[in-house]
Amino acid sequence: MPRYDYQCLECQEIFELRHGFTEQPAPCPHCGSQNLKKRITSAPTIARGILTPAGDGRRATKEQLRDKWREETPKLREKLVKRLGEETVSRMAPTLNANYD
Numbered sequence: 001m002p003r004y005d006y007q008c009l010e011c012q013e014i015f016e017l018r019h020g021f022t023e024q025p026a027p028c029p030h031c032g033s034q035n036l037k038k039r040i041t042s043a044p045t046i047a048r049g050i051l052t053p054a055g056d057g058r059r060a061t062k063e064q065l066r067d068k069w070r071e072e073t074p075k076l077r078e079k080l081v082k083r084l085g086e087e088t089v090s091r092m093a094p095t096l097n098a099n100y101d
């Protein structure tokens with residue numbers, strides 16, 4: 001559940017609440033007022049929560065691409081060598097000889 005920083009406009013107390021995105025926050029734990037203001041400092045926390053899994057996903061995809069490249073390139077090269085000959089492949093497709101990194 002996401003975490004938010006609130007400031008109570010009655011007693012000026014700053015506190016942290018956890019609640020769902022569409023749910024209303026609980027009243028101030030100090031004075032019971034519902035006159036609360038969401039603090040801007042909570043925004044980076046929310047952004048991090050959203051961005052971190054996306055970042056991991058991108059890394060995983062890149063790893064998968066590299067693995068796929070390493071797996072597929074020798075097969076592709078072998079096929080081309082059979083059809084065109086070793087010399088032609090080496091001359092025409094130097095990227096097939098290079099490592100992905």
Ligand SMILES: [Zn+2]
Nearest residue numbers: 008011028031
């Ligand atoms: Zn209060």
